[in-house]
Amino acid sequence: MSDSKRVLLIEDEPNITEAIRFVLTREGWHVQTHAEGRDAVETVRERKPDLVILDVMLPNRSGLDILADLKADADLRTIPVMMLTARGSSPERETALRIGADCFMTKPFSNREMLDTVRSLMAGSP
Amino acid sequence: MVRDREHRLTGARIRARRAERRMTQAALAEAAGISASYLNLIEHDKRRIGGGVLGRVARALGTDPATLTEGLGPDLYAALESVAERIPSNPPPERDRIDGLATDYPGWAALIAALDTRVAALEHRITALGERMSHDPVLSEAVHDVLSTVTAIRSTAGILAEDGLDPQWQARFHRNLHEDSQRLADGAQRLAGYLNVGEAANSDAVSPQEEVEAWLSANDWSLDMSESCGLSEAGETALARHTARVTADADCLPDEALRAALKEVGLDPFRLADTLGAPVTRVIRRLAALPARAMPRPLGLVEIDGAGALLFRRQVTGFLIPRYGAACALWPVFEALLTPAHPIHRRFRQHGRDTRPLESWSAVDLTRPGGLAGPVVARAVMLVAPLEGVAGDGVPETVGASCALCPAPACPVRRESAVL
Numbered sequence: 001m002s003d004s005k006r007v008l009l010i011e012d013e014p015n016i017t018e019a020i021r022f023v024l025t026r027e028g029w030h031v032q033t034h035a036e037g038r039d040a041v042e043t044v045r046e047r048k049p050d051l052v053i054l055d056v057m058l059p060n061r062s063g064l065d066i067l068a069d070l071k072a073d074a075d076l077r078t079i080p081v082m083m084l085t086a087r088g089s090s091p092e093r094e095t096a097l098r099i100g101a102d103c104f105m106t107k108p109f110s111n112r113e114m115l116d117t118v119r120s121l122m123a124g125s126p
Numbered sequence: 127m128v129r130d131r132e133h134r135l136t137g138a139r140i141r142a143r144r145a146e147r148r149m150t151q152a153a154l155a156e157a158a159g160i161s162a163s164y165l166n167l168i169e170h171d172k173r174r175i176g177g178g179v180l181g182r183v184a185r186a187l188g189t190d191p192a193t194l195t196e197g198l199g200p201d202l203y204a205a206l207e208s209v210a211e212r213i214p215s216n217p218p219p220e221r222d223r224i225d226g227l228a229t230d231y232p233g234w235a236a237l238i239a240a241l242d243t244r245v246a247a248l249e250h251r252i253t254a255l256g257e258r259m260s261h262d263p264v265l266s267e268a269v270h271d272v273l274s275t276v277t278a279i280r281s282t283a284g285i286l287a288e289d290g291l292d293p294q295w296q297a298r299f300h301r302n303l304h305e306d307s308q309r310l311a312d313g314a315q316r317l318a319g320y321l322n323v324g325e326a327a328n329s330d331a332v333s334p335q336e337e338v339e340a341w342l343s344a345n346d347w348s349l350d351m352s353e354s355c356g357l358s359e360a361g362e363t364a365l366a367r368h369t370a371r372v373t374a375d376a377d378c379l380p381d382e383a384l385r386a387a388l389k390e391v392g393l394d395p396f397r398l399a400d401t402l403g404a405p406v407t408r409v410i411r412r413l414a415a416l417p418a419r420a421m422p423r424p425l426g427l428v429e430i431d432g433a434g435a436l437l438f439r440r441q442v443t444g445f446l447i448p449r450y451g452a453a454c455a456l457w458p459v460f461e462a463l464l465t466p467a468h469p470i471h472r473r474f475r476q477h478g479r480d481t482r483p484l485e486s487w488s489a490v491d492l493t494r495p496g497g498l499a500g501p502v503v504a505r506a507v508m509l510v511a512p513l514e515g516v517a518g519d520g521v522p523e524t525v526g527a528s529c530a531l532c533p534a535p536a537c538p539v540r541r542e543s544a545v546l
Contacts (some may be wrong), residue, residue, distance in 0.1 A: 019281030
């Protein structure tokens with residue numbers, strides 16, 4: 001994993017954030033975090049990460065709305081987005097994938113599953 | 127077909143019974159007065175057995191003929207075949223040996239069939255609960271919180287299970303694990319209690335009114351019924367009742383007039399009522415009956431009776447409406463019930479995860495459906511819309527959805543503690 005890879009983790013659960021940050025940092029990622037829906041799109045625009053990990057249920061704004069904004073923005077739409085959700089219902093998954101999510105992980109997931117998904121996602125990105 | 131199967135089972139049962147008694151084929155054949163080769167054909171389902179031969183074989187085996195020909199029956203066979211068909215396993219079940227299983231291990235076979243029945247019942251229950259969760263924002267949020275905590279625990283435990291973790295990190299993750307495990311235990315216990323209360327009510331039921339609301343939502347609140355609605359009979363009746371009310375409102379306040387007034391004064395039911403000379407309650411109901419695509423802002427609606435029961439719900443993002451139990455007593459619509467002559471406009475945010483600012487308009491109809499000698503009946507409506515152009519910080523968090531999941535730390539009207 002290249003040292004230059006940067007991930008923006010948008011997740012409001014602090015202990016999930018801490019665990020994911022630890023695991024990805026150890027893999028060589030530079031991890032930045034954002035804990036709520038408000039200003040999430042602006043944060044992505046400002047930081048231009050290589051990957052966004054985005055929780056669906058966030059305070060103040062749905063992750064699906066944020067995803068829609070990201071994919072509607074010509075400057076941001078190429079950034080891969082991995083959605084996290086505790087509700088693995090197929091309508092929600094279909095909505096996320098239709099809007100343009102690159103992959104969708106259902107909580108609870110293991111660190112190994114998350115790492116494998118991140119690697120697989122980034123293997124296909126520039 | 128069934129008779130053939132029973133015939134096969136009889137041969138297998140004779141073989142199993144003989145093996146239990148440690149008899150050779152020759153010894154059994156001799157005792158039954160038949161040749162060993164004929165017995166061999168019977169045991170391997172090449173010959174039918176009945177009448178006197180069956181009686182003699184049964185006697186020689188120390189049992190009665192019925193035990194060899196009945197007992198397990200086609201139901202058990204069908205159940206085992208069904209299990210083998212539906213549930214994959216590795217290695218797969220030997221479907222050509224179901225007879226032998228049922229004969230040699232009747233108790234285990236019956237247990238497998240009983241477990242299959244139990245699994246089917248549980249699957250049905252899970253489907254029902256899944257359906258319930260997808261419609262119940264309160265329950266859905268509770269499950270979300272539990273699953274988030276489980277995710278934190280799983281990730282943290284995964285890190286702690288590794289060798290060579292720095293002691294400082296180890297201590298930190300131990301602390302997180304302790305916090306999350308406590309939170310999970312509390313949340314799971316309360317969630318279980320919440321589910322049990324729901325199950326007592328009727329876990330599978332989606333009420334006719336909910337059917338109507340779901341159908342209207344899927345059709346963008348249009349009452350175009352050119353195609354079959356696919357509702358239950360009770361749902362169709364509830365939809366007809368709703369349609370009659372909407373039609374009556376539309377007769378008094380036609381679309382064209384409402385849309386023209388909307389353009390003139392904007393989305394303000396009080397000003398619209400003044401402009402149109404119509405009751406505020408009717409204006410609110412008419413607005414909430416229009417398709418979302420035709421409205422300048424998303425709209426939600428709740429209708430309640432004088433006892434506070436929720437009669438109709440139109441969901442809008444940012445405003446959770448409970449499916450079960452009582453709503454938050456601080457909703458402005460309940461205040462409106464106390465001042466029926468004075469419609470109420472309020473700005474608020476709802477406690478919880480989505481705290482976007484909202485505004486609402488509430489009004490009450492008082493009627494005497496039984497005439498002047500009858501009781502006065504109240505029916506109140508509250509229209510809810512996201513508040514635009516106003517910073518959320520300027521609007522206080524003043525209401526919840528229901529006590530069960532409201533995180534408000536100190537609430538003067540709390541009836542019960544929060545689930546989480």
